[in-house]
């Protein structure tokens with residue numbers, strides 16, 4: 001027995017009616033960046049189905065260098081998948097690959113790190129005390145990263161733990177250099 005035992009039983013149920021999702025561009029053409037908080041599970045909050053969207057989670061849902069690297073990698077994979085589909089399926093030329101939705105939330109536990117006596121520099125960088133402010137800053141950070149392909153757009157949202165409601169704080173936008 002491990003704590004996984006009841007979840008293994010749930011997985012057995014799941015596998016009975018399972019159909020594998022095809023490898024390729026995720027169906028929702030969306031990538032979610034959000035907090036690892038167990039109250040903010042995007043599969044449940046956004047009703048994401050298997051194969052719809054990759055999800056990157058860390059403390060606060062912050063756009064760190066590691067997150068930017070992962071997004072660049074996924075954009076490369078999506079581009080390759082798109083080329084393959086174009087080759088075999090004859091889709092129109094895509095100047096868009098997917099949208100990155102950055103989601104921060106209220107009552108984020110990283111807010112406790114805002115106490116200057118408690119936080120070291122790395123932890124302090126992940127603090128989400130005001131999700132509207134941090135989500136705006138992180139959308140900006142991603143949009144100005146030289147690693148972000150101009151084929152990817154970025155939007156920002158705040159999830160309210162008290163109501164279960166997600167509101168858009170920053171509308172989807174492409175990097176500036178796309179227009180230049």
Ligand SMILES: [Zn+2]
Nearest residue numbers: 035037108109
């Ligand atoms: Zn959080």
